[in-house]
Amino acid sequence: MTDPFVVIGGDAAGLSAASKFAREAPDRDVIVFEKGKWVSYAHCGTPYYVKGTVERLTDLLSLSPEQAAERGIDLRRNHEVVGVDTDAETVAVAHDSETFSQPYGDLLVATGARAMTGPIPGTELDGAFTMHGLDSAASVRAALSEPGEFAVDTSIEYVDTALVEKYTDWEPPERVAIVGGGYVGVEMAEAFQAHNIETHLFQRSGHLLPPFGEAVGERVARQLREQGVILHLDTAVEEIVGNRDERVTAVAHDGGTTDVDLALVGIGIRPNTALLADTPVDLGYSGAIAVDEYGATSVNRVYAAGDCAEDRHAVTGEPDWVPLGLTANRAGRAIGQTVAGDPSLVGDIAGTAVVKAFDLECGRVGLLDHEQASAAGFDPVSTTVTAGSRSGYYPGGDDTDVTLVADRNSGRLLGGALVGEDRAAIRIDTLATAIEADMTIDELERLDLAYAPPFSPVWDPVLVAAKVLNGQLE
Amino acid sequence: MTDPFVVIGGDAAGLSAASKFAREAPDRDVIVFEKGKWVSYAHCGTPYYVKGTVERLTDLLSLSPEQAAERGIDLRRNHEVVGVDTDAETVAVAHDSETFSQPYGDLLVATGARAMTGPIPGTELDGAFTMHGLDSAASVRAALSEPGEFAVDTSIEYVDTALVEKYTDWEPPERVAIVGGGYVGVEMAEAFQAHNIETHLFQRSGHLLPPFGEAVGERVARQLREQGVILHLDTAVEEIVGNRDERVTAVAHDGGTTDVDLALVGIGIRPNTALLADTPVDLGYSGAIAVDEYGATSVNRVYAAGDCAEDRHAVTGEPDWVPLGLTANRAGRAIGQTVAGDPSLVGDIAGTAVVKAFDLECGRVGLLDHEQASAAGFDPVSTTVTAGSRSGYYPGGDDTDVTLVADRNSGRLLGGALVGEDRAAIRIDTLATAIEADMTIDELERLDLAYAPPFSPVWDPVLVAAKVLNGQLE
Structure with a gap:
């Protein structure tokens, strides 16, 4: 019997990996050490719980310890991994004021991130x-x-x-x-x-x-x-x-x-990597853990995923740190499959993000900042247009502001942002898909996107912006 | 002075072409012959006018004759082109019970389509x-x-x-x-x-x-x-x-x-091509006018666009007839630019379409029908999944049914459909973009799509479907 697949951290990345692994390699053990009282829950839902849109905090719990057990995961809550020895291939685990050593066959570091408080004094106060x-x-x-x-x-x-x-x-x-x-x-x-x-x-x-x-x-x-x-x-x-x-x-x-x-x-948040300070596991430029396209770190049989790890950016091809929910789930799942014996890519990130601001829907993807784009070797050109989200005569639409950034030489789409009250957030997926496909603005302008008066004008706001930016590139 | 750019039909394709041409080649004349009383209007809005969502029929008029004139277009309403002579490079125009001949330098046929009534008797009745x-x-x-x-x-x-x-x-x-x-x-x-x-x-x-x-x-x-x-x-x-x-x-x-x-x-509708019956302009397999990637017909200096013309399908690479609004506008615009001296691609079609059915939003793109996909040389595999449109704990979401079709050998995404009450229609653009980029299901599954509880779950319904179909392909 080989040593178990050990996972540090019982949130999105850790439990996605453990679940996939348990399904794909049911004969091997998988142990998840979680230092907290609970496991996977929906971080992104907490503001809506405070607001009252989500009634009970328990609504945000995505997987119960019982469900994890049913999946064949040996889940140990209130177990904090306090040391990693990559030579001995063991982790040191603290529990109930005792510490024990656990050997691993493969190790996934999914320690997440923590909220920054410094350099502002007073964050320890009540309230x-x-x-x-x-x-x-x-x-x-x-x-x-x-x-x-x-x-x-x-x-x-x-x-x-x-x-x-x-x-x-x-x-x-x-x-x-x-x-x-x-x-x-x-x-x-x-x-x-x-x-x-x-x-x-x-x-x-x-x-x-x-x-x-x-x-x-x-x-x-x-x-x-x-x-x-x-x-x-x-x-x-x-x-x-x-x-x-x-x-x-x-x-x-x-x-x-x-x-x-x-x-x-x-x-802001910072990746939790202190645990690896005395190990040969390399950190990346951002301070998060450096990984390859399979989520493997610089040390054999040690993987990292989620908010503590970097990923490869689809536009630059370089490592970047964009700690978001889908990335964690996706990378965890891929690593679970890889460790189970079926190598699986964690996938690039495009930096896709959406946020609600009262009635506004906001989305962004790729490289928006000109300095960042220039540093990555591009010659950025950008435009922002305002276009209707529906046919003008159909009620319920709203002005949508679209920003597109492209590279002047290649015409390649580098990034985009959208804001408006009517379906602006979901429209960012069009740009995310185009960016991951390395599309040019010219190709974007000619996309056959959906049109029906209740949902979109003949020229979707994304197409309007592409048309304008393409004109600037010519 | 060269002969004018003559456009037959004053709707989306015709006026898009004339507008673009007038802007790009202000020294040349452009004449649009429209047999009806009016020009460009929003076909797709008419059901909402009947419903009452759109109050006045005039709200659907997109460009007035005065605006066309301001753009430098010589617009002739109540002028019906009754003959085309591609040897003499003239068209015969009927107006006020007289017929005259108009020479053209370049000709755009944008005669649109008509609603089918046959083989059902009785459509001529009142009511x-x-x-x-x-x-x-x-x-x-x-x-x-x-x-x-x-x-x-x-x-x-x-x-x-x-x-x-x-x-x-x-x-x-x-x-x-x-x-x-x-x-x-x-x-x-x-x-x-x-x-x-x-x-x-x-x-x-x-x-x-x-x-x-x-x-x-x-x-x-x-x-x-x-x-x-x-x-x-x-x-x-x-x-x-x-x-x-x-x-x-x-x-x-x-x-x-x-x-x-x-x-x-x-x-259903049929392309209006009777006008070309005695000309050497080739029709395609569908009965609509065959064109190349610039919208040019088989006859020199004769173009066709809109509901009367075919386009190239992004998946099959073959001609197809999908008469929809964006295609007409886009092809018209490109042809206007080409005729003005700057060759411009009309763009492929992906067969993207969306429709509202009471509270439901429906979308489709690409090849969905297995027979059609097989006929195009693919080995189609498909799946339909039902997934939430938002995080489960966030109100306002709805089950979204996603159908994906892929080619078994290459894994290429061939088509997709979506239905649900919450933003299902706009999500079709993700699939349209992926299809035009020749993405595989594997690439689709790894797309970095947007996630925020009010708009989407961690795994967007499109990603859930891709994951399931990818499992079937492995």
Whole structure:
């Protein structure tokens, strides 16, 4: 009997790998060590739980420990891997204040990422949160609820009940500060506004959602203001300020101080790689784990997937770190299959991302930033057009802003962004597909896309933008 | 001065060509002969005008004669081209009961298509309609309105006022028959139901929307029944029956006779090519005009575009006839540019089509039919899966049925269809793009498509289907 397939981390990548492996190699053992109380859940759903669109936190749990067991996975929760020895091919596992050694035949590092808090002091205060994990989602929702009205479902053990209960007696905040205008900040602004809380959003740069480009950022800013969010652009938060009870009372920023009862920090995430510090496993330029097209690291029989790993970018062909849900699921699944004996590509990433900003749908893909495109050896040309999402005479449409970036020499589509209220998000998949197919703007312009008055005008907004950009390239 | 660019037909293809040409070659003349009273308008919007979603028929007019003139187009309405002499390079034009000869430098045949009525007798009766053109749209809407409530906008001359006024005194029908379960039939069923009219839909075959495949057809049938439409599948209409006043009273079919006050026939269209019967211009296998990749016919300086012409299919590489709006606009524009001296490809067609059926969105692309795929030299394998359109915990999603067809040997994606209530139609563009890029199912499965709970699950329905079909191919 060979040593088991050991997986570190029981979230999207880890459990996708373990599930696929258990199905494809039912004779071999697979052990998943998860340091937390729970396993796979929908990170991206947490803002909608806080908002109230999703009623119960348990709705976000995607796979129960029982289901994992049924799949033939030896799942060990509250087991933290504290060391990896790639020479001995073992991991050191801490559980119940004891540590034991577990040999592995193949190893998958799927340790995920953690929310950044630094360099902002004060994130340890009561009432200061990041939106990363079930604990913080439950805590924020508890803090927003009337005292005593919130109760954790204790029928299953999945959150830090003591932490959450600390907030159940809080009066709902009257004013909140969101630090950071990325996905989390924008989604949480919508969540707080739904509770009629005065919401201040602080963004260090002049644009919201920087990876989506300026056209999206500006329209989202307009939307947030229309919805009552108080935007502080070009404003860096220096400190979250607390009182003697260690409770948040304000945020200090370069424009002064704003009193708030709660602060939410969403300034990005970092890959969890500390575990590999003393191993020969190579990290990439981004600090995430470097892998090949099968998800294999620089060390034999050691794989990495999910938010802790890099992937190859479809446009540059170079490694990039874009920690998102599909990538984690897909790479995990491919690695499970590879380890089971059937080599399977993890697939390139195109950097496809979508986000809802109140009524707006935003999407982005590929290389949008000219500097980034130039650094990758391209000569970027771009255009932004505004086009209707439906035939003008058919109600329910909305202006859709489309940004396209192409390489001047080859005409190749490098990136794109979309924003609008009517089906703008899903339209990004057209561009994602075109980018992964290495299409030129000329080919994009001639795509036979769908037309019917209730869904699209004769010339889809994507085609309109391609036509304009193609004109610039000629 | 060279002879002018002459265009026969003032609809999408003709006016797109004339507009582009006038812009690119402002020194040359362009004359458009249109036999009707009006020019370019949105065919696809007419069912929504009858339904009432679009209030005024004039909302469907896309370009006015004045606007055409401003673009530098010499537009002649009520001018019917009755002959083409490709040796003399002239066309014979009838106007006001006189006929004159017009020389051309280049000629575009953009004569469109006409609705089929045969072999069903009775379509000439009062109360029998096809849904092709502004006249029939106005007439049906007039017939559905209370007597005297409907009035044609006579400030501009765009419909046959006498014809329409015949129907303004009609009592609204209590029961209608729709003959044919294609686009027109399905869209008109929605339109009639909106007016609370008992609607009978007769379809000769066992499935609605045959080009969309069985999965779509069956779901649309369920939807129509739920919405109150009385479906008569596998039922051929033999005759539209009238009374002594030549007015529709019933439809006779192979199951008996159904009394109705109005009948709408939507059993397909045919290309208008009679004009070329005595010319050496070649028609293709479909009966539409054969063209090359620039829209040029077999005769020098004669082009064809729009519903009267074939195009090259992206999957088979062979000519096909798929008369739809985008194709007409796109080909017209390319030909305008080519004739102006800058050769421009008209682009392949992928057979992309979308249609709304009450709350359902339906899409199709490529080769779906196995027989058709086999005839084109492929070994088709297909699957249909049902997958959620959003993360399960996020409200507003709907089951989406996805059909994919691939070639067993190469794994190449050949076709696809989608149906569901939540953004199913727009998702067809992902498949259209993949098909035009010659993607395999394996590549499709690994696409980095968008994920965010309000818009899509981690695995988009398209990816779920690709995963399943790829499993069948292995």
